[in-house]
Amino acid sequence: MMLTTPTDCRNVARQPRRSKGVTLIELLVGMSIGMVLVLGSVTLYARSRATYQTAETLAGMQETLQFALDTLERDIRMAGFWGQHSNGAVITVTGNVAVRCDGDDVTAWALDLSNPIAGGDGRYDIPCAVFAAAQPGTDTLTVRRASSLPVTPRSGTIQLHSGRAIGQVFNDGSVPPGFSGNPSTHAIRVHAYYVDRRSSLGDVPSLRRQTLTHGGIIQNQEIIPGVEAFQVRFGVDADADGFIDSYVDPDDPALLDDAKIHSVRIWLLVRAGQTELGYRNTSAYAPAGQSLPFVPGDAFRRVAVSRTVLIRNAVRWLP
Numbered sequence: 001m002m003l004t005t006p007t008d009c010r011n012v013a014r015q016p017r018r019s020k021g022v023t024l025i026e027l028l029v030g031m032s033i034g035m036v037l038v039l040g041s042v043t044l045y046a047r048s049r050a051t052y053q054t055a056e057t058l059a060g061m062q063e064t065l066q067f068a069l070d071t072l073e074r075d076i077r078m079a080g081f082w083g084q085h086s087n088g089a090v091i092t093v094t095g096n097v098a099v100r101c102d103g104d105d106v107t108a109w110a111l112d113l114s115n116p117i118a119g120g121d122g123r124y125d126i127p128c129a130v131f132a133a134a135q136p137g138t139d140t141l142t143v144r145r146a147s148s149l150p151v152t153p154r155s156g157t158i159q160l161h162s163g164r165a166i167g168q169v170f171n172d173g174s175v176p177p178g179f180s181g182n183p184s185t186h187a188i189r190v191h192a193y194y195v196d197r198r199s200s201l202g203d204v205p206s207l208r209r210q211t212l213t214h215g216g217i218i219q220n221q222e223i224i225p226g227v228e229a230f231q232v233r234f235g236v237d238a239d240a241d242g243f244i245d246s247y248v249d250p251d252d253p254a255l256l257d258d259a260k261i262h263s264v265r266i267w268l269l270v271r272a273g274q275t276e277l278g279y280r281n282t283s284a285y286a287p288a289g290q291s292l293p294f295v296p297g298d299a300f301r302r303v304a305v306s307r308t309v310l311i312r313n314a315v316r317w318l319p
Contacts, residue, residue, distance in 0.1 A: 054276070054301070061270045061303045064226040068207050068268055069307055071223055075191055076264050076309040078145045080116035083162035083186045086313040088113030088144075091167040094176070097158060099190075101128040101210070101218035110144075110190045110212060111158075111169065117261050117311070118142045119232050119250030124194055128210045128218050132198035135205055139232045139250060141193045141264070146186035157214050158188045171216060188212060199225035204273050228271040228302070229294070231287040235263035235308070265308045275299035 080086050091113050099110040106127045112118075119141045120126075124134035126142070146160050153159060155173030162168075163183040168176040175185060190212035199206030200222055207227035213219045234252075235244040237260050244262050248254050255261065267287040276299050284293035285304050296302065 057272050057276070057301055058303065061226065061272060061301070064224055064270045065268060065303060065305050067224050068227055068270075069266070069305065072141075072193065072266055073307065073309050075143045075145075075189075076117075076141075076266075077312050078148060078189075079143045079264075079311050080313040081145045081148070082113070082167055083146050083150075083160055083184050084164050084182075085162060085167065088116060090165070091160065091162070091169060093169040094171075097169055097171045097216070099158070099212060099216045099218060106218060110218065111188070113144055113169075116144045116313075117234065117264065119234070121249040121251040126192045126194060126210050128192070128220065130194070131196045131206075131208055131220050131222070133196065135195040135197050135229065138195040138230045141230075141232045141250075141266075143189070143191045143193075145189050147189060149186075150184040151187050153185055156216075158212065158216055159185055160188055161185045190218075193223070193230065195227055195230045201225045201273060205271065207268075226270050226273060227268055229267075229269035229285075229287065231267040233265040234261045235265065236260040237262055261311065263308055263310045265306065267304065267306045269294075269302055269304045272301040276301060 080088065082088055082091060093107075093111055097107070097111070098105060099107045101110075104127065109127050119139055121139055122137050123140075124130065125140055146162075151159065153161075153173045153175055156171060157173075158169060158171045160167055160169050161176050161179060161183055163179045163181050166179075169188060170176055190210075192210040194208060194210075196206050196208050198204070199208075204225045205228045206225040207223040207230065209221055209223060210218050211221050233247040233249060234255060235247050236254050237243060238245045238254065240260075246254075247265055269285055269287070279299050279301065281296045281298055281300055281302060283302065284295050285302065286293040287304075287306075
């Protein structure tokens, strides 16, 4: 057996131990790989969130468009409906009926029942104050009609009592006498649509309308925020054969005889409520009747749509 001397023990104790670990180069490589993975994850998350926000913005604008279109379409289809007939020229207005807006008498404009559809081409032509400021270059559309369903006579509300041959507008709650057959009472509807530069959300444009309310007062109502532009064209029948020959702007001389209007083509442009980081809108939006397209060049997303609405009672306007 071999014996270990004290000298050998000292020599063994003095020998350095080798420690196991990573080198500086290995550590730097590992950190670099980790940073790349983290950066990739953050980039993927940011892109996914941006895609989600874009999709949500587009969905919101589509909902705004659909609501605005539904509101306009239902109203336009009933233009010129006066209960038992559709001839506004034979409707009389009692002397005590008055419509006021901002303290002014606007009865002649509001109760121009022989013109159930009217509009302003690129200008605000409604005799009532706007909410903030009318959007420059956008059209207006005024729809006059009776309610689709009969109503109970109510004092203070401007209503129409009509039979097959005549009709009378009243507001005292007493049905006018002298009607034979099966007459009915309906509420008078007057809606004048326009686009305002502001809304209940602040600096967001909105589709609004001046509306006839109880007491003969015209009230400014907000339809929906987000609508930035509104254009209309009227489908006219120039030769009175019952078919639309062309579409014209609201101020076109062909509209001197309003009985020719058979349909309304509406164009809406909806804008997102907020700007989008890294996005620039260079799309060209060309509404009907305008030769120069609108190129925003800003960071707002937009959606445009056009729809043609046939007026149900237009055929009976013909002479």
